[in-house]
Amino acid sequence: ARFSEMKSGAVGAGLVVLLLLRGECMRGVPRRRRYTPDWESLDSRPLPEWFDKAKFGVFVHWGVFSVPAWGSEWFWWHWKGEGLPQYKQFMSDHYPPGFSYADFGPQFTARFFHPDTWADLFLAAGAKYVVLTTKHHEGFTNWPSSVSWNWNSQDLGPHRDLVGELGNAVRKRNMRYGLYHSLLEWFHPLYLLDKKNGCKTQHFVRAKTMPELYDLVYRYEPDLIWSDGEWECPDTYWNSTEFLSWLYNDSPVKDEVVVNDRWGQNCSCHHGGYYNCQDKFKPESLPGHKWEMCTSIDKVSWGYRRDMAVFDVAAEREIISELVQTVSLGGNYLLNIGPTKDGLIVPIFQERLLAVGKWLSIHGEAVYSSKPWRVQLEKNTTSVWYTSRETTVYAIFLHWPENGVLSLVSPVTTSATQITMLGIQKDLKWSTNPEGGLLIYLPNLPLGTLPVDFGWTIKLTGVK
Incomplete structure (x- = not known):
């Protein structure tokens, strides 16, 4: 009126x-488009550009499992869930009778954790994003979660907000910050009750999982949510589509946040943001969807192990080879390290990360912001992997040909063709191969005087 x-x-x-x-x-x-809580709508969301451009990240598995630091980060499950004899024997040999997994909590001290030191290392490694474990399947949270009373890093152990401290250090160096979060907890009474009910009730999801996810987003505004622990129940149990529709529509990170594909049974490689598919996933041909290979420097475990042997550690050549293959096939490479309970990154992990950083300092233009070329792999006397940026093509070869001549079949030369090697100033001589393709005459230098010892990149402009 x-x-x-x-x-x-x-x-x-x-x-x-x-x-x-x-x-x-x-x-x-x-x-602004709004996404409805169903996979057809959520899967149609364009992936924020920063993730595809980033190409390389560092994964950090850190938690109470870093205290026993034996076997793997699944220590509690192997000991109490499966009752494996070797884990029972380990506890009998090294801890008093009645010692529980909860008793490890106060020993997770993070005493020597200096987030700026970690972040400097990750930056030197060439990482564009860092993903930290906020909570693994053991349920211990590395931030002061209000729904994880006395089983979090503020109430117990470090008495610090580990997620927040590392996030501040990472972002000061202009790297993106991702948060790993496990949906399940092996021994939480409410989760066990829901499992007993065939995942038809949601006591655990409402009391624990969802409050944690919303808290992490509001508190830290992550660039990436790396979900895990989804495999025992369907996405309808986890309320995944409801959470993701809020994340994409109304959250403080709705425009930039990226998620993976682990949101319920049968979601991996089918639904979500980019695809992990499975740990250490290696496709044999170019996938039709953005993907990421996650792998660990310690080939046996994701968390730190005191029983790690040198032959369990991936060699520099293995890591760079996997990085090259992953990027050539359109993926991102997420390389994991496990710090000690004190917050130290052991020297051999530092060495491997710095080796990647050295390689990327020379070859980064063939990696960062690159796209798959029309040909990804060429097999001849040496394996050659291709990437591209706009009109430039990069051929990364992993083995130096014995005669010093690299034969490439795929590029078609033109009158404007120029060929150089990254890290070497002058143009390379080349000729067309009578049998097709071209022959590139590599620098006549001792291998030890080249900028890197493994994995060299030919830059081709003016080719088709």
């Missing part, structure tokens, strides 16, 4: 004009 009265006066007339003008202006503004 009051609005009707206003319309009859000058003020009312002015208000109507303003409302009409606002309506006219809004017609030219595209309405």
Whole structure:
């Protein structure tokens, strides 16, 4: 009624004009798309560009499992869930009778954790994003979660917000920050009750999983959520689509956040943001969807192990070879390290990360922001993997040909073709191969004087 009265006066007339003008202006503004809580809608969301450009990240598995630091980060499950004899024997040999997994909690001290030191290392490794374990399947949270009373890093052990501290250090160095979060907890009473009920009840999801995910987003505004622990129940149990629709529509990170594909049984490699498919996934041909290979420097475990042997550690050549293959096939490479309970990254992990950083400092232009080329792999006397950036093609070869001549079949030369090697200033000599393709005459230098010892990149411009 009051609005009707206003319309009859000058003020009312002015208000109507303003409302009409606002309506006219809004017609030219595209309405933001909203995603509904179903996979058809959620899967249609474009992946934020930063993730595909990043290519390389560092994964960090850290938690109470870093205290026993034996076997793997699944220590508690192998000991109490499966009752494996070797784990029972380990506890019998090294801990008093009645010692529980919870008793490891106070020993997770993070005493020597200096987030700036970690972040400097990750930056030197060439990482564009870092993913930290906020909570593994053991349930211990590396931040002061209000739904994990006395089983979090503020109440127990470090008495610090580990997630927040590392996030601040990583972002100061312009790296993106991702958070790993396990949906399940092996021995949580409410989760065990829901499993007993065939995942038809959601006591655990409502009391624990969802409050944690919303808290992590509001508190830390992550660039990436790396979900895990999904395999025992369907996505409808986890309320995954409801959470993701909120994340994409209304959360503080709705425009930039990236998620993976572990949101319920049968989601991996089918639904979500980018695909992990499975740990250490290696496709043999170019996938049709953005993907990421996650792997660990310790080939046996993701968490730190005191019983790690040198032959369990991936060699520099293995790591760089996997990085090259992954990027050539359109993927990102997420390389894991496990710090000690004190917050130290052992020297051999540092060495491997710095080796990747050294390689990327020379060859980064063939990796960062690159796209798969029309040919990804060429097998001849040496394996050659291709990437591209706009009109430039990069051929990364992993073995130096004995005669010093690299034969490439796929690139088609033109009158404008130029060929160089990354890390070497002058153009390389080349000729067309009578049998097809081209022959590139590599620098006649001792291998030890080249910028890197493994994995060299030929840069080709003016080729088709």
